[in-house]
Structure formats: C-alpha cells, structure tokens
Amino acid sequence: MKPTKRSLRDLQELEDLVPKQARIDETGWTGVNERTFIAVKPDGVQRKLVGEIVRRFEKRGFKLVALKLVKASEELLSEHYWELRNKPFYSTLISYMSSGPVVAMVWQGLDVVQTARKMLGETNPADSLPGTIRGAFCVEVGKNVIHGSDSVESAQKEISLWFRQSELHRWESSSKNWIY
C-alpha cells in the first residue's frame, strides 16, 4: 500500500516514542561510515562562521549527513553537558549555549571524530594552532565557536540526542572514489 502523508507522520511519531538509547547502535558506524556531531555555537552563528566551517569539512572530504539550525532547550543542553554539571562555569555555559540558534551537524568519513577534533583545535583557543577553526576565529574558552564530539562513543550519544533517525540522510557522494 502506498504510504499516505498521514501514515508517514504516524511513523515519525512512533519513532519519537522509541527510547533514545535504542537508537544509538544505528548511528554507531565505523570505518568510512564513522560519524561525528559538530555544532556551530551561538557565537559562531552570530559571527557568520557557518559557511566557512561547512566549507572546511566539505573540502576535507567528509560527507554531510544532517544539518539544522536549532535553538537548544536547557533540557537538551543539560543532557549534552551532563558530565560538566559540577564545573564552576556550568551555568554560564548553559546560558551561552541557549542564547541563540546553534547549527547542529553530523559529518561522516574515515576517522572523522579524531580528524574533526584536530580541525577544531584545542578547547581553549589560546592553545589552538592558527590553522584550526578555533585558532583562526576565536580567543576565549567561554566563546569557542564550535563543538565536536571527543570520541566515537560520545558522537553516538550526541547524534542520538540532537537528531531523530529520520533526519540522518543516506546518500551516495559522487566524489567518493576520489577521496577513498
């Protein structure tokens, strides 16, 4: 039977009922299918760095799997930054991250988690090499313009937290054979 608009919406609603943990395995790919979560933070969006950041990931050879402009709720941010909840800068971090829209993305490719971290630079921009994103575009740890998952495991959790399965796109890149 051809699915109607209504039945597609029903499927979406059903998917939202599936516990997030159950979806982690589906994003836990390896090799050329490894994925990472990248977010251009509110200062990066305000400072018009989105295009430059997307350009760097595209030019490196990674594949864009998902992208959206989102105003993160405090609930989402408290899950995302759960491990930092006792840090003295935690409340400043939550208000900074909820101060404006964030561009949330998923990028895919060989060793993308580790390579993306190198492209981003160090958490503190002062320690970041000039060619990195933070080394080129920011100066202060509290406004460091971009987030990238620090491990494959964190990437799986963060992708599941920020995206629905239906927002992660499968597509064939025509330049794949020139990259791998």
Ligand SMILES: Nc1ncnc2c1ncn2[C@@H]1O[C@@H]2COP(=O)(O)O[C@H]2[C@H]1O
């Ligand atoms: N000393 C600090 N003061 C303020 N913010 C910090 C400090 N250390 C880390 N952070 C923020 O906490 C964030 C944790 O995730 P990120 O590595 O993306 O970026 C980090 C900074 O935005």
